[in-house]
Amino acid sequence: MKFFENGDGLTEARGFFCSGIHCDVRGNKDGKLDLGLIYSKKPCGVAGVFTTNDVKAAPVLYCQSLLEDSNARFHALIVNSGNANACTGKMGLADTIKTAKEVARHLNIHSKEVLVCSTGRIGAPLPMSRITAGVKDATDDVINEFDGALAFQQAILTSDTCTKSCSAKIDTSMGEITVGGVVKGAGMIEPNMATMLAFLTTDASAENSYLQSILKKAVDCSFNRITIDGDMSTNDSVILLANGNSGVDLIKEKKSVQAAFVEAVHSVCANLAKKCVSDGEKVTKFIKLLVKGAPNDGAAEKVARCIGNSLLVKSSWYGEDPNWGRIIDSAGYAKIGLEFETVDLLYDEVCVLKNGEPVLANKGTWKEIVSKKEFSITLDLKLSVGSFEIWTNDLSEEYVNFNKSE
Amino acid sequence: MKFFENGDGLTEARGFFCSGIHCDVRGNKDGKLDLGLIYSKKPCGVAGVFTTNDVKAAPVLYCQSLLEDSNARFHALIVNSGNANACTGKMGLADTIKTAKEVARHLNIHSKEVLVCSTGRIGAPLPMSRITAGVKDATDDVINEFDGALAFQQAILTSDTCTKSCSAKIDTSMGEITVGGVVKGAGMIEPNMATMLAFLTTDASAENSYLQSILKKAVDCSFNRITIDGDMSTNDSVILLANGNSGVDLIKEKKSVQAAFVEAVHSVCANLAKKCVSDGEKVTKFIKLLVKGAPNDGAAEKVARCIGNSLLVKSSWYGEDPNWGRIIDSAGYAKIGLEFETVDLLYDEVCVLKNGEPVLANKGTWKEIVSKKEFSITLDLKLSVGSFEIWTNDLSEEYVNFNKSE
Secondary structure, eight states: EEEEEEESSGGGGGEEEEEEEEEOSSSSOOOOEEEEEEEEEEEEEEEEEOOOOOOHHHHHHHHHHHHHHHTOOOEEEEEEEOOOOOHHHHHHHHHHHHHEEEEHHHHSOOOOGGEEEEEESSSOOOHHHHHHHHHHHHHHHHHHHHHHHHHHHHTTOOOOSSEEEEEEEETTTTTEEEEEEEEESOOOSSSSSSSOOOEESSSSBBOOOHHHHHHHHHTTTTTTBBBSSSOOOOOOOOEEOOOOOOOGGGGGGOHHHHHHHHHHHHHHHHHHHHHHHHSSTTOOOEEEEEEOOOSHHHHHHHHHHHHHHHHHHHHHTTTOOOOHHHHHHHHHHTOSSSOGOOOEETTTEEEEEEETEOOGGHHHHHHHTTTTSSSEEEEEEEEESEEEEEEEEOOOOOHHHHHHHO | OOOEEEESGGGSSTTTEEEEEEEOSSSSSSOOOOOEEEEEEEEEEEHHHOOOOOOOOOHHHHHHHTTTTTTTEEEEEEEEEEOOOOHHHHHHHHHHHHHHHHHHHTTOOOOGGEEEEEEEEEEEOOOHHHHHHHHHHHHHHHHTOOHHHHHHHHHHSSSSSSOOEEEEEEEEEEEEEEEEEEHHHHHOSSSOOOEEEEEEEEEOOOHHHHHHHHHHHHTTTTGGGGSSOOOOOOOOEEEEEOOOTOOOOGGSSSSHHHHHHHHHHHHHHHHHHHHHOOOOOOOHOOOEEEEEEESSSHHHHHHHHHHHHOOHHHHHHTTTTOHHHHHHHHHHHTTOOOGGGOOOEEETTTEEEEETOOGGGGHHHHHHTTTTSSSEEEEEESSSEEEEEEEEOOOOOOHHHHHHHH
């Protein structure tokens, strides 16, 4: 597998075209690109993982209903930023369907072959006249095969500070296949993906159920392990489109090719998830947090999330304070039967606690490690073999300032 | 029942003496009072509710073991601020016992008649020589019956900005009885009390088991309903001492007096809990949040805690942004089966959502309400009859700045 950081992402897979245009979803005429389109002439198999929030945005409900048909095929995916179309009732759902119909009309396909996503502020109706006008521009661009990969990446952003993409390529006896991906993230990341939209493309083909099982597992090991502020959105979606343009049908391939494809999807998801955490709202640090030696994986996850979501812990990371007391305290309120006297704690490879005793000889290096932009923390409970890793970040004053109003 | 805001608190109940002195627990010679003592010549019945964190500080373990004896009686309670004596291993427990012994020696009582509490930084050993010297000063003051009520209130504070006390008095045929209380709070309040020490005194008497059942219920309806930052400490304790100085034995009293006593304990706990939230670290607003119409009380609590702990919701309150979308979104990730189309949401008495539809006619007043220093939010899910109320606050940039190091 060859892996490529950044770049075009989605259009690295053959047969996919992207566009991104400004149609003024926010109504402030700031010129920001806010409507993106993915298009494939060949129909695509699909897999999707969506928010588990009780309150799901209209486009999420719409996509989920389309994906219920295991033979569903798609030609297009349209996404707007600036408005989540969430908590918008029947009108919201009608607006999603209308958007799909507009895309279908211009591309001469069926509206059920169009997926729709939205991200942005909750509770306001979509500005449909501007969206409708924008759909014409966005479809024109893909019909004319303009190179809109980067424009698409920009069009889906909200409070992100940069575009986020990557791709992976695998050699097979039938030629090369590619998995490309892009993501938008920023605030509200946890648990289970939250205000995050990720899109993957591949020029391999496979049945939807096969793609779904691969994507689900990859999401569990990536997007579902990141936490920025403990919030979870109404709109988060990860969608994989497979158009088969390479001629490679995964089902007919050798196990080694299938395994390489799984690895490629995992690598793309992991890379995009890490980019999300690093580009979290007003974040200054990336922390990989591993809890091991727990009674089981579920208990390890509980402990990891308690630490990773603790405001006091996150504030201390921001302040570059190697405060192991706050880490142990937050681990303790997961209430999984932690025994402080047996706990080991490491910053990177440096021992901070050994059997609950501070290793004071290392004290000088603790501060050095938490002063880095990226470091790891390992908490070994030494109770059993359960483990869980999450990726998290610090909490800055700027986060609060940024989120005090929209 | 007569209720008194602020004032002496603990010494309002007859026969209790308090002192508060500076013994330089923090080692920075700032002069801050940091060692407090409660003393009663008559032995006291006791009730106690303690942190449920897996990691419990030495004094918590010590008090819990003493309270296992249902006939235990106490003359004194000593508390230091500036050092939590948590994560300090066997030496920590030995230091707690030594502190109790010192108090007992000066007061000529048994060390098992002395309760010990600590609050402050985790993981550092207690400065025992300074504590020992301080115990002499603190015991001298109560022996000489100095008026140290306010000094005690100051001695237990950490990042609190003010002392917090109240008392309630009840008339009985045997004369008046009093319940007094003080609290220290600030950060790390939720769930289940967290870095919070509350002490109550009464000059009534009763068996420990009777007092325990009353205190437990009062704590569940007060301290366990407050949330500041979702963190929970190793040290939180609520302790009630009953010395019987009034001559009133609750067990022998009429039901009406018993009910009035229960009400007094509840009122004191509720008042202290609210003071804690309002004095949370760098807090600018107090919000009473009621979730009703949930499938059951547990589900209502889940929803209330998701909203009350959401950084995005708390940041928007700080920014005085009446952002109902973030409230609904955070309610949704409690995943209790919320249906947005049936939800009513009120700021104070003003309807914001009716059956999931924004009541735009009221929009002008939304902002007015969330701009107040104190307001209420009611979320009616209209699914069934479960309800839960919590008291919470906003999140300010200053909170992060304050907590980025200790």
